[in-house]
Amino acid sequence: MAVARQLRQNPRELAMQVINALSGNELIARAEVAGPGFINIFLNDDMLAAKASACLSDPGALIVPSQHPQTIVVDYSSPNLAKEMHVGHLRGTIIGDSIVRILEALGHCVLRQNHVGDWGTQFGMLIAHMNSLSSDNRAFSNNLADLEGFYRAAKQRFDAEPGFADQARAYVVKLQQGDADCLTAWQRFIEESLQHCEEVYNLLSVGLKRNDLRAESFYNKDLPTIVHDLFDKGLLTESDGAQCVFLDEFKGKDGSPLPVIIQKSDGGYLYASTDLAAIRYRSDNLGADRVLYVVDARQSLHFQQVFAVARAAGFVRENCKLEHIAYGTMMGEDGKPFKTRSGDIVKLRELLAEAVSRAQYLVTEKNPDLSDSEKALIASTVGIASVKYSDLSKNRTSDYVFDWSSMLSFEGNTAPYLLYAYARIQSVLRRLEEESIFPGDHIQLQQSEERSLAVKILQFAELVQLLGEDCYPNQLCLYLYELSGLFMKFYEGCPILKSEGQVRTSRLALAKLTAATLKNGLNLLGIEPLQRM
């Protein structure tokens, strides 16, 4: 209808012309004009059935690889190693991981980058606190087991003891100058903190490995060069003793020019400097066609600035796209940034443990006959999948309300719904396998439930392609929920066990294809399906 207006034609007449042009297309059974000029296209059932059948023998056909594979750098998770990971790290970590899985499935060369915060002022404070304890090695190790408490203790002293604060600042300088003792202490702390992260990554099945670490300290050696090159390009301006880049498009308070501070007045560097070094590394050394920053939306101004400076300075190749994949802030139930009643932050480990224990309770209730080991496997899968799904299923740009009950819910549009659909299919397949009845090679679509289900399955490839561009995993969640819903309707309306002959093998095949699609989609979310639950 939009085209009709441009062409100044009657929309219904134009629709007729389109329909005539479509005639002969074997995919289309019939097409008709509706309302002011809508075209309703009815797909040919035989072609649908043939396409679905073709996927049976080649499950890889469910996802169509990109015709233009790219090298894509994805910067995600990137926790600050000074503290333990908390619920605020959940989004970036699992959204990033899902995006990585989707891009890899599309055949892109994906380079994960875990840009952990391991450098800067707060590490001076931590080293100072460490060194005051390190005379007693055991006490030190015990202290570090609770990273959060360790940080809090150090911070308390930093704020309360002037001598300690001076010591901390001195340690930062020594560290950045490469002092051996400082480096040893620092490395010990980093190692401890990384093990905490890896524990969480393992629990979440997040694919970040040591190889993917590219910490802030990694770019330390490049920072003087960044300053030097910006100076050479004439982009650098001294302002109040700091080295800054001023760009016309950014204005601060009262319309005053807003700087990107590259080097502090005391000679120290900031995160903008590190990010610039990282951009150059990703563009030139990693050869990225696209760099995705999966980072909290509150940093969008920062990234706009850094991207603009990188462009202006030529730190990034023309054909390398830089994108901030922003996600919303986590809020409390009061609509304010999230804190527990006591003002603490919920640790990620605690949240996941709670989820697993609730799932354990439920699985024991639902399926008391399962072995303990199987119950434990189901509980950990269901519990953690629920936490991931409740987060992934929300539009990433929206602010995020943290709520125990919705995050740990197992009913409705939740991970268990999808897992349950999958487990049901496996159950039917097992049953018939015992009678030596196997899915057929050909799917026939006779009832509306079969048809709707097949259409949905065939839309999967297109969706994944779109996800590779937009990076909204919640659309995948919605798809899988609808797919499961259509399967449930099919399951109710089209009995498999009680049918016979070709109808039975066709339905069984359709169920199997549904399972394959579900498994594929769940994998893209970072969720492993269960054979039974």
Added chain:
RNA sequence: GCACCCGUAGCUCAGCUGGAUAGAGUACCUGACUACGAAUCAGGUGGUCGCAUGUUCGAAUCAUGCCGGGUGCGCCA
């Protein structure tokens, strides 16, 4: 002050490159287990899509203004 994001059912959220009667989940009310697995299914109650104006054959969606909330704006990351 400026910029970005957000206001959709009691609650949590989809839908936003304009399209047909605005959708889920949850909560609440009915109904369905001698079972292809009830972590399910079928049905019902529940909406001035923040307000207003505009563009359009047509607006939750686009534009402008207003109201309300969040976030960010020079040496933290």
